[in-house]
Amino acid sequence: MKPKTKYILSILVISGFALLYYNHNNELTETSFDSTELKYAKRFFGIGILCLVLYFFNKKLKNLLTKIMFGVFGISLALNLYIFPRIYESVRINKIYYEYSEIETCEEMEKRFATDLKNGEIKYFQFGIGYNVGLEKTLKEQYNIETFGMGCTIQSEKECYNKLVNEYLKKDFNKSISDIEKESDLYKLIENN
CATH class of the missing domain: 1.10.8 (Helicase, Ruva Protein; domain 3)
Structure with a gap:
């Protein structure tokens, strides 16, 4: 050879x-x-x-x-x-999921959010039966926020993080998660027609 x-x-x-x-x-x-x-x-x-x-x-x-x-x-x-x-x-x-699952209190989540905000690595945890793909796409493309589907069981510490994300969006973009969710649903309807 x-x-x-x-x-x-x-x-x-x-x-x-x-x-x-x-x-x-x-x-x-x-x-x-x-x-x-x-x-x-x-x-x-x-x-x-x-x-x-x-x-x-x-x-x-x-x-x-x-x-x-x-x-x-x-x-x-x-x-x-x-x-x-x-x-x-x-x-x-x-x-990432494991890392955030180790955080057990809202105070620790607030510290983590501050770090994520500083590094430009904000997350959003979706809870519920269905996963909103439109919301995920909108958050990623327009706000550089990565979304994670968490299923039906609501986890309070992650809800604390989500509230901070919502406050950040209201402060910096004058929109809430529910506003973005409605827009993404509307976006999905327009895309399908």
């Missing part, structure tokens, strides 16, 4: 393995979904390893095995790259 071929194959194997390891460890623990893409990525990577072992024992098939390794390691890497952003985003959201 030529040095350039070895180098490229090594990069494919190492980067593919690193992504496979990350995706495997975080997919089920952080996102609770088991994607078909990851299953196929594991299978292709396994075929690549099998071909790599055979490469050292069978001199006649070295060229064919090299081509197969490029193909299967490449497919495995492509599949891992495809699912990586989705898993990474879920991991990021879960870390």
